[in-house]
Amino acid sequence: MNSVIAIVIIFGLLVFIHELGHLLLAKRAGILCREFAIGFGPKIFSIKKSETVYTVRLLPLGGFVRMAGEDPEMIELKPGHRIKLQLNDDGVITKIIVNQKNKYPNLKDFTVEEADLEKGLYVKGYESEEGPLETYRVDPVCSYVIDGQEFQIAPIDRQFGSKTVFQRFLAIFAGPFMNFLLAFVILFIFALIYGAPSKEAVIGGVAEDGAAVEAGLQAGDRITAINGNPISNWDEFTEVIQTNPNQTLAFSVNRDGKQVNVHVTPDERLNYKGEKEGFIGVGYERVTSFLGSLEFGFDTTILYSKAIFTGLGQLITGKISIDNLSGPVGIYNYTDEAAQQGIATLMQWTAMLSVNLGLINLLPLPALDGGRLIFIILEGLRGKPIDPQKESLVHFVGFAFLMLLMIVVTWNDIQKFFL
Structure with a gap:
């Protein structure tokens, strides 16, 4: 049971730190982050703070930060839509109800003639068929309610694609960087406790x-x-x-x-x-010192990175086969072994996993952070973005390939450990 708890904590920590890097740099750039999630699948816990919903999901296989503008915005008002509006004391729209209007009897009924919720931030229309054309400004943090779900609108300046190449690069790169930083911190603490090599x-x-x-x-x-x-x-x-x-x-x-x-x-x-x-x-021989621990944390993080990078190179050149790769089952098994050997071994293994997660995510493969960084770099070199549909297709194909690879390595793990 202790090993299971250790595995849940370690995996949760690695994913949390990775996604926290994305979240912090995205928010710093002014990007609206709709959700910060640990895991995939159905929600088992959620809490909203400010404009972001923090969730824990059922399948602990990763996480994500849902940034406005990464996917096409689903918020749209078309001419003829009958909606309800909530206005503040200044007559500015703070909430738009698209359907289920009977649940909001006290709000203003309105028929849309024209609307812009990204750039102009206005809604034009009529309160009644005989009434005059009215125009209302939309609050930049206005809520949009459809099918019982409430979203915050994302003006163009709050969307991922509106930010500079450098800001977007940092928001994506921050995830893997935080994994390297976590490894360094763990190894630094390890050296403070157990001593650094003399x-x-x-x-x-x-x-x-x-x-x-x-x-x-x-x-x-x-x-x-x-x-x-x-x-x-x-x-x-x-x-x-x-x-x-x-x-x-x-x-x-x-x-x-x-x-x-x-x-x-x-x-x-x-x-x-x-x-x-x-x-x-x-x-x-081990010695304990603050500066020695700092040096040990940095040097060992670099050493782990080189070892993993060398292994990836040998996989590409065929010196080692895909059978040597481990997926979630293999990592679970090795983490269990590390936990049984004590906290010192578990700390070093966690640092290694964190470096591994950071490096793997930086690989220039579609659907990974490295693949997204490649598209951002290409945009910077070309002076204009890649066609979003083509980029989405590349990421979709890459994701499908990664899922296939995951199935293969998981089957290899099952054969190695259970058959």
């Missing part, structure tokens, strides 16, 4: 099995030289180990102020690139 070539721990324990290396040993070559930091130490699998190395060790000579033969293993490297089973 750059000194000092052994912090020794695995119960492996070349190090067989050779007699101990926690606290400071490596001063290997094969007579001075070692000044941990990176130099690990580089020598990794580049010499199955090669016996002569270590010069400072142990409690005494010089000790140890011979170690690194075992051979494959790294994340599929290359052979040496491994002796030791960990670095």
